[in-house]
Amino acid sequence: MSDHHSGYMAPEYAMQGIFSVKSDVYSFGVLVLEIVSGRKNNSFHQVEGPLNLVEYAWELWRNDCAVELMDPTLNTSCIIDQLQRCIHIGLLCVEIQAVDRPNIEDVISMLKNETSSLAMPKNPAFITRNTVLEEVEESTFSNLSLNQITISDVDGR
Template sequence: MYDETDSSRTKTLDWKKRFNIIEGIVQGLLYLHKYSRLRVIHRDLKASNILLDDQMNPKISDFGMARTFAMNELEANTNRIVGTHGYMSPEYVMNGIVSMKSDVYSFGVLVLEIISGKKNNGCYDTQRPLNLVGYAWQLWNEGKGLELIDPSLDESCSPEEVIRCIHVGLLCVQDKAMDRPTMWDVVSMLSNDTMALPTPKQPAFFINISSDYQEPEVTEIKLEICSVNDVTISGMEGR
């Protein structure tokens, strides 16, 4: 398991590798949502459910809470809310509505965590108990998006590419599900740097409800050497 206090390990996750991880997760979700025989909604996408092989290729894991849809189904109501606080979409938490856009929201949170090296359920404002999503939105509106970047990435990242990823992340965590892009849209947004992106609307961010609440850090993405028999959803090569 990765430990951000180990500086030698932190340096292995430079921007190129983090971008590759983001793209790999996109490809995994695109397969689950579009190309799988049955549409699969993961419902618990978070840092600790992303495994990395020895080449730092990501694999989405732990499908214990997943729900399958027929290809003509777009959403469903459920009386049992399962998932991890901070990664669940507002319509799912409040009304039990689960859809592909639920995973899109979780992906957006994960993108912001990968960029910042911080967990969503921390507190990032001295005046208000903003979580990472709220903090990212605040910085974005102040024109200070680059301040979200993990300091260890200063020398390895492309500012334009990072800002684009933050932009995509904020589009994915918008309050209304209908405003969020599909994973197919996200593929286009990340692969075409000349594509104009819509302006993100206010996200569904939540205040940090408890200073005692513990959630896995993004740097706790599990580093696992996968056997040749494992089915791994790998990412595209970073540009």
């Protein structure tokens, strides 16, 4: 899997190979967040801070600062309520559990009907540094066995 496209893959597909119509909803949610922010999902390379756009958007949302996600070039041509609604819908589309994501018909309805209420996002799918470290540790040590055998690999000069 190329790193270029992995940011759009739903976690159930990327990790388990399970694909459904909700996988496309996840990809659509990432795309919405990219459009609103003017940034690519994989454009985050800080040592500290979010690993990707979804994590960044979620941090801003939780801190009631979602407007800070907005691409500065939209500043004069954007209605803030519509922007926040798009971010809200984007976060609903990237829920970690596919069953919690709306179906695409509901997404279209949410985008068309600005007065309908939206569910609160629960837990967007993103990989944190701790998750990555735990998975590396598990995969590194889970296949090891302890015994009294020593293997040496000697190379000549």
